[in-house]
Amino acid sequence: MEPRWTLFAGAVALLTVGLVALARASAALAGDDVRAMTTGELLANVVVTQGGFGVLVVAAVWLTRIPLDALGVTTATSTVAVAGAGLTIGVVLYAANEGFARVLDAAGLGYDEAMRDALSPDSLGGWAALLAVALPLVAGFEELLFRGALVGALSVGFGVSPWLLAAVSSVAFGLAHSAQGGVGVLLATLLGFALAAVFVLTDSLLAVILAHYVVNALEFAVHGR
Numbered sequence: 448m449e450p451r452w453t454l455f456a457g458a459v460a461l462l463t464v465g466l467v468a469l470a471r472a473s474a475a476l477a478g479d480d481v482r483a484m485t486t487g488e489l490l491a492n493v494v495v496t497q498g499g500f501g502v503l504v505v506a507a508v509w510l511t512r513i514p515l516d517a518l519g520v521t522t523a524t525s526t527v528a529v530a531g532a533g534l535t536i537g538v539v540l541y542a543a544n545e546g547f548a549r550v551l552d553a554a555g556l557g558y559d560e561a562m563r564d565a566l567s568p569d570s571l572g573g574w575a576a577l578l579a580v581a582l583p584l585v586a587g588f589e590e591l592l593f594r595g596a597l598v599g600a601l602s603v604g605f606g607v608s609p610w611l612l613a614a615v616s617s618v619a620f621g622l623a624h625s626a627q628g629g630v631g632v633l634l635a636t637l638l639g640f641a642l643a644a645v646f647v648l649t650d651s652l653l654a655v656i657l658a659h660y661v662v663n664a665l666e667f668a669v670h671g672r
Contacts, residue, residue, distance in 0.1 A: 645658060
């Protein structure tokens with residue numbers, strides 16, 4: 448095994464642990480402390496945090512010379528076809544996620560909406576910042592880390608089943624959403640595995656980025672205050 452793959456695995460593992468630790472720390476802000484911050488401040492925090500982690504993942508890819516096709520970055524298929532598939536899958540995943548959330552809600556296991564409400568804009572400019580900056584950045588970074596790196600690259604570099612890596616990365620993805628409460632972690636874990644399955648089957652990072660973006664955008668559009 449080439450040392451670069453081990454270095455890359457160590458780097459993305461540390462970044463994942465750091466992200467989960469940050470999410471758990473942020474969970475304490477899901478109440479009044481979050482509401483005390485303006486939507487703009489929260490969106491700026493998301494952009495800086497996710498952008499910073501994203502830069503570190505890209506740096507790890509560049510320094511260890513990980514091939515882009517291992518991350519699902521490929522031009523082997525039509526970009527238009529991949530984009531269309533990603534958008535369609537996103538709508539389907541949103542519907543499934545919404546349905547499961549309602550089942551849990553009916554069972555008395557309500558979803559903690561504090562963080563989503565706090566991030567929901569109350570102005571046209573705020574919605575533009577959310578939909579055109581924050582959500583694309585979140586979808587791009589999280590898919591690069593949790594699907595591209597933790598599933599695609601590690602599967603190629605270590606010969607591990609991508610489905611096993613999909614399961615492990617999905618748990619980490621769920622824990623990275625601790626600020627959304629226990630039900631939010633469960634929903635994020637299930638969504639993470641669905642996105643990982645799409646990634647494994649399509650071998651396309653673009654498809655899962657678009658699907659992830661659509662899920663988040665629809666959630667804010669439907670439930671945003």
